[in-house]
Amino acid sequence: xxxxxxxxxxxxxxxxWGQIVATIIRLTGDWDLAEECAQDAFAQALQRWPRDGVxxxxxxxLTTTARNRAVDRLRREAVGAAKxxxxxxxxxxxxxxDDAAAGGGSDDRLRLMFTCCHPALAFEAQVALTLRTLAGLxxxxxxxxxxxxxxxxxxxxxxAKGKIxxxxxxxxxxxxxxxxxxxxxxxxxxxxxxxxxxxxxxxADLVRQNLTAEAIRLARILAQMxxxxxxxxxxxxxxxxxxxRRAARVDATGELVPLEDQDRSRxxxxxxAEGTRLLEAALQRGRPGPYQVQAAIAACHATAAEAAxxxxxxxxxxxxxxxxxxxSAVVRLNRAVAVGMRDGPxxxxxxxxxxxRTGELAGYHLLPATRADLLRRLGRRDEAAAAYREALxxxxxxxxxxxxxxxxxxxxGA
Amino acid sequence: MxxxxxxxxxxxAHKAMEADGSFQASCHAWxxxxxxxGMLVTTEGLRPPGDATTVRVRGDQVLLTDGPFADTxxxxxxxxxxxxxDLDEALAVTARHPAARYGAIEIRPLSGT
Numbered sequence: 423x424x425x426x427x428x429x430x431x432x433x434x435x436x437x438x439w440g441q442i443v444a445t446i447i448r449l450t451g452d453w454d455l456a457e458e459c460a461q462d463a464f465a466q467a468l469q470r471w472p473r474d475g476v477x478x479x480x481x482x483x484l485t486t487t488a489r490n491r492a493v494d495r496l497r498r499e500a501v502g503a504a505k506x507x508x509x510x511x512x513x514x515x516x517x518x519x520d521d522a523a524a525g526g527g528s529d530d531r532l533r534l535m536f537t538c539c540h541p542a543l544a545f546e547a548q549v550a551l552t553l554r555t556l557a558g559l560x561x562x563x564x565x566x567x568x569x570x571x572x573x574x575x576x577x578x579x580x581x582a583k584g585k586i587x588x589x590x591x592x593x594x595x596x597x598x599x600x601x602x603x604x605x606x607x608x609x610x611x612x613x614x615x616x617x618x619x620x621x622x623x624x625x626a627d628l629v630r631q632n633l634t635a636e637a638i639r640l641a642r643i644l645a646q647m648x649x650x651x652x653x654x655x656x657x658x659x660x661x662x663x664x665x666x667r668r669a670a671r672v673d674a675t676g677e678l679v680p681l682e683d684q685d686r687s688r689x690x691x692x693x694x695a696e697g698t699r700l701l702e703a704a705l706q707r708g709r710p711g712p713y714q715v716q717a718a719i720a721a722c723h724a725t726a727a728e729a730a731x732x733x734x735x736x737x738x739x740x741x742x743x744x745x746x747x748x749x750s751a752v753v754r755l756n757r758a759v760a761v762g763m764r765d766g767p768x769x770x771x772x773x774x775x776x777x778x779r780t781g782e783l784a785g786y787h788l789l790p791a792t793r794a795d796l797l798r799r800l801g802r803r804d805e806a807a808a809a810y811r812e813a814l815x816x817x818x819x820x821x822x823x824x825x826x827x828x829x830x831x832x833x834x835g836a
Numbered sequence: 837m838x839x840x841x842x843x844x845x846x847x848x849a850h851k852a853m854e855a856d857g858s859f860q861a862s863c864h865a866w867x868x869x870x871x872x873x874g875m876l877v878t879t880e881g882l883r884p885p886g887d888a889t890t891v892r893v894r895g896d897q898v899l900l901t902d903g904p905f906a907d908t909x910x911x912x913x914x915x916x917x918x919x920x921x922d923l924d925e926a927l928a929v930t931a932r933h934p935a936a937r938y939g940a941i942e943i944r945p946l947s948g949t
Binding site for chain 2: 589
């Protein structure tokens with residue numbers, strides 16, 4: 423019984439926290455009050471659900487409880503008529519079996535997403551606010567996930583909430599003429615969350631690893647609510663296609679396994695199918711964007727039965743398209759890899775050397791690592807070894823360093 | 837809410853604005869539109885910082901400095917005080933200000949609202 427209640431509370435926390443906070447923010451405009459009342463509601467659930475049983479609609483129960491708490495707080499603190507009016511408006515109860523709360527709730531969650539990711543806030547503040555208010559992570563957890571002190575993270579959150587209040591950042595889903603532009607901002611935050619989690623090694627903090635699941639969950643909500651924005655579908659597809667390969671990315675000893683060596687039977691076939699389906703639906707709208715193109719590249723990899731079956735011509739063309747959409751040196755480096763697979767290592771190497779001359783990617787370990795791979799395939803072992811050494815110096819994570827060291831040994835020892 | 841739009845820019849930006857024959861007219865058009873919509877409280881241009889005097893009072897002493905309070909390349913060349921529903925409206929209004937194409941405009945919410 424207790425285990426069942428614990429599970430119900432945990433599940434409700436994951437699914438309903440954002441909605442509860444969002445509803446109270448809409449009603450009161452007070453972000454701190456919303457977080458406190460949501461916390462109180464969960465504390466009450468832990469006390470009462472074991473005794474009274476888990477309510478039929480836990481989310482509605484929690485929202486009502488949090489709202490009542492907000493009414494109490496506002497009444498107690500009411501100093502003027504305005505506050506009392508606010509409290510009175512808040513205390514109008516939903517009728518029994520009234521599903522408006524649930525429907526309004528999901529709109530509130532969307533409002534909250536757009537407000538957290540408002541471009542007038544610094545990107546790192548957008549990320550932190552999203553995790554705190556939508557995902558319900560504690561300040562300490564967010565601090566751990568981003569490797570800063572709790573004090574720094576706490577200040578960042580306080581400052582962001584202060585700016586929303588004082589600068590008059592509206593709590594709403596942006597109007598049609600701003601929607602696409604503002605959606606880009608939300609997608610950027612979700613993509614970063616996913617990548618932070620994806621890059622976390624197996625031994626890393628669990629909070630950090632769970633960022634991938636959180637990003638996918640929020641992207642699903644967004645895709646459900648904005649079916650007409652193809653880039654939202656594109657991002658969700660991209661995240662699912664990457665995440666589908668998670669089990670095969672690391673071997674039993676914790677070593678990084680490069681894409682071409684991964685055991686493809688361990689990829690999550692249903693997730694790949696879902697990602698591909700979502701991507702096709704998005705592309706049909708005829709408004710391609712960077713996330714859709716990246717998802718298309720991921721789909722090329724994910725749907726190749728063997729590494730040798732990979733459609734490199736298609737991938738090289740997609741990277742060309744991506745480079746036109748987002749002028750980025752990293753995209754051009756990836757295109758060089760694809761061209762190297764399509765037309766042979768010499769063609770790839772020419773593009774890498776061209777990139778090196780621009781100096782744009784100086785200090786980025788994948789630049790010498792890519793050059794090393796191409797040189798190795800050309801049989802220019804000494805140069806390849808030197809490039810692997812260079813990459814090894816720059817690689818930021820331990821698994822990457824071990825991978826490069828293995829390659830270096832193969833190159834010099836063979 | 838009221839927002840102060842601080843129109844900032846370097847000397848170069850200022851020169852470019854003056855060289856642009858239609859700049860004044862487009863500023864007037866911007867202000868007229870806002871006035872029609874009841875959103876403009878006031879808008880003014882400022883003399884260059886060379887004409888500024890900065891005042892500090894320390895103890896009983898009034899200390900004067902010839903010049904602006906901060907010696908930076910970017911200076912405030914003018915300001916507009918606008919009344920907007922929220923930051924999004926202020927952003928839209930600011931993005932249409934002709935000076936935004938040359939320098940930068942800082943939006944500061946007034947603390948009294």
